[in-house]
Amino acid sequence: MSQVNLTINGIPVQAKAGMTILEAAKTVGIDIPTFCHDPELAKVGACRICVVEVAGARNLPAACTVPVAEGMVIQTETERVRAARKTILNLIWANHPQDCLVCEKTGSCKLQDYSYRYGVSGSIYKGQKKEIPFDDTNPFFFRDLNKCILCGKCVRKCHDINGVGAVDFMWRGFKTMVTTPFDVPIEESSCVFCGMCVDVCPVGALTPKQGLGQGRSFEVDKVFTTCPYCGCGCTLYLNVKNDKIVGVTPNFEGPINGHLCVKGRFGWDFVDSPDRLKTPLIKKGGQFVEAGWDEALDLVAEKFKEVRAQYGADALGGFSSARCTNEDNYLFQKLLRVLGTNNVDHCARL
Amino acid sequence: MKEALKCYTEDPFDYGPVDSVLAKYKDQKGATIPILQAVQDEYGYLPYQALERIAKVLKVPFSRIFGVATFFAQFHLQPRGENIIRVCLGTACHVRGGAKIVEKLQEILQLDVGGTTADRKFTLESVACIGACGLAPVMMINNDTFGRLTTQKLAGIIENYGKETE
């Protein structure tokens, strides 16, 4: 692909033709703020926080949508640019609750980060604010649309990546909101609770319910692991504070999916559940009693033998789990065949 | 806003009209808006079930259809009056006193802009410009245009559309 030469903040940059200003700036370590941009999603240029000054242009174009061109001279932090960004932040704050002290997003919130960067402390504009009822009708995440800045990343994820399209923009102008058809609670919509929207929300509009109040993003250690739920093997980070899991973050760079489903995203609470089985249980005298693995496996082997002797090998069957890896499943069917039967199945087939 | 979304449903719902509109437009590219227009012509508004059916047949998420239906001023999610009064508040009408016309109509009909009378006879709306600036201030009732309005003329005009004045 052909190269174009341009300068950004006085630094000569060689970029691939077709790259956006944002991408070209990144190659030389210049960070331009963004809310609505996501490399995986269509470019919309909606939030306008990434505006930059391009010599010769009348207005300030959005770095996330404008492609680089030969000879372009770009400034990313001039007074004019900073003034526009401050106005945008002030405008967002004028219509956003100022409850950072208790907001779950504090520490990983882009609105906070950029307000810090540009010295904006709440809004200088007064006037009407959104008053949308809080939606906590589902077990997985809170929806506080008063905090929504309408970047639309959740909409694009939901439609273009997941393919469900549970929410979209509705109404227009100042009344615009991202919600379900007829604004029903998310639980009554076609949402499958994959949580992709929660993962990309740059502010505190969508936050997971589990782990609420248990740890700020800067207090947790990220432990890299593989999701135990199925054989897909999506990787993820467990957010751990004081040896307790308080949340999960997908590994967007992961070779498998990069996204999680409802189970991997929200189903981690079993780890520390008091109901979790940690040893085999054997029913003795009508009661389940804890047992060791050797005892349990011996019992299973013994019963298998009994059944095979009495009714033949085809009286046995094996039903494996999608939580096992391919290798585990391979070995499982091998075991069943060694026992002499082809009766083997798997829950994911149903 | 919630009020506007109150779900108006007719039970049992007659899918005939929406299905025949869909049959006519199904294979046309980008037909969402003409379909919504035609369906609204049939029912007088856009019922929940009709929107749901449109989404299903067009194989488009319901949310997307709903997003389009709420974007355009022409679409309505609840039944409207038999007669639609649209008062022009374009620039020419504004400088020639369009706002007073609206106020007077609100008084006569006891309605807010966007509202429908209890007997479903009238819906009062405002419109940005109907392009009849020469006759400002102007209003339309259904497809008839009334120009050079004064507040005194209004009651008489409305009466012709079945409003009993006390």
Place this chain on the structure above:
Amino acid sequence: MSHRRILFCAGTGCISSGALKTRDALVSELEKRGIRDQYEVVLSGCHGFCEQGPLLIVHPEDTFYCGVQPEDMAELIDEYLLNGRVVERLLYKDPVTGERTSDHMKIGFYAKQKRLVLHNCGVIDPENINEYIGTKGYEALKAALKMERTAIIDEVKRSGLRGRGGAGFPTGMKWEFTFKTPGDKKYIVCNADEGDPGAFMDRSVLEGDPHAVLEGMIIAGYAIGADEGYVYVRAEYPLAVKRLRIAITQAEEFGFLGSNIMGTGFNFKINIKEGAGAFVCGEETALLASIEGERGMPRPRPPFPAISGLWGKPTCLNNVETFANIPLIIREGADSFASVGTERSKGTKIFALTGKINNTGLAEVPMGMTMREIIFDIGGGIRDGKQFKAVQIGGPSGGCLPAELLDLPIDYDSLTQAGAMMGSGGLVVMDENTCMVDLARYFLTFTQNESCGKCTPCREGTKRMLEALERITEGKGESGDIPMLEELANSIKDSSLCGLGQTAPNPILSTLRYFRHEYEEHILEGKCSAGVCRNLVTYHIDAEKCTGCRACTRVCPVEAITGDKKQPHEINIQVCIKCGACMEKCKFDAVILK
């Protein structure tokens, strides 16, 4: 007796003034007298002079009657048609001199116009293609189909035609970009989503001369290599849609549209898409989204529609008036076209004159005419002998220009420099009774309402600007409001996604530039000199003018007016709710605002 032609204006304005009833009355009176067959009664498109409707013109002598009612028809036939005696009282009366004029083109409103694009409007029957053909219609298409594609584009480039929709981008260049973009499928789109409140030229052209627009589109299609076109019309224009449909059917029957046009192997079809009520759809990318069946939210440019437009295909978008200029350019030649206008703005422009002006209507004038000529010579000056204060050009995206700029020659560049813009060409005239802060508030109410909600500066910023203006007009303004408004306006202008947001602050910036004192007066003195802002005025009765007729006391809803019969009355301003009913009722102008 020679065959005479009687034209009734059947534009939306005249129809709502009762033109069709008057036409029916004329026909029945003619029938009564048994002379129906001697007269050709035609419904034409808009004559532009909506103020005076219903209009009736008798050809060949071109006698112009206005305000014609059904009951006038018997007299018109007996006196004028049969005996040649002009019916004086139905002639146009000059608002300034009081003189009556029978000759159509000598009326001030028409005399200074140069009706090139509108030459058919009001002259032909728009529902009859033969009449269009009779005035050289489709000759340009015939000529174009014999030309090289690049030669057509060159001709349009050479003419200097710039887009009539607002921004004034050179039309020929737009065509060339679309022509040069490779692609198996290309589209022509005609933007007829005329949304600027106070502008109705596109509507009149569509209603009065739909074939000119179609011809322009077909030529554009041939030139850039498109085989399909869309006309995106506002749903509020039912008559335009109807006439367009008729025109398309007729053009197809005559072989100007469809397959193998005039035997050249060129195919072109035109579809109509009706809008659904969103001003932002006048923005080209929003318009395309709307045709595709999406929410009309603008998309970032680049890519421009010429590269990736409708359904991702190269698309050439022009507005109605632009397309209507094309047959003229091809037929008469680029040089002839370019001989009219200024250095950088060629040809004519249609303006919609509205507001506090005597002659409301549509006027087509050469680019470069001064506002004074348009407003005072064509427009007949300000109503009721009031003082001119300002003119708003270019709708909600435009700006307000003061009396000092009346001698400014109007073209794209001069207007932009003065802080307004050509826009679609709406000219709303304001007099001393217009409050400029209130006007800015009005425009912001409009843009705020029409903001699509996609980008932050427009969605949130127009709301905050509007709220500030509301506070000021309610007398709650603070001294910091003016610098705050200016800063906010400039940032919104700088950073918004589309033209709507980028131009939304113009009414504020231009009124602040030319009428800053009115803002200061509202904020610092709590006064509205124009007497518009209700919270800042009080109603009083001028004791000298008051006759004590009691009319006001009867309409006052709160019994704020007291006084004995035949004695000057008084308004108790503590009780008064400032509804204005007394002022409207008073026959002696005794109710005054302070």
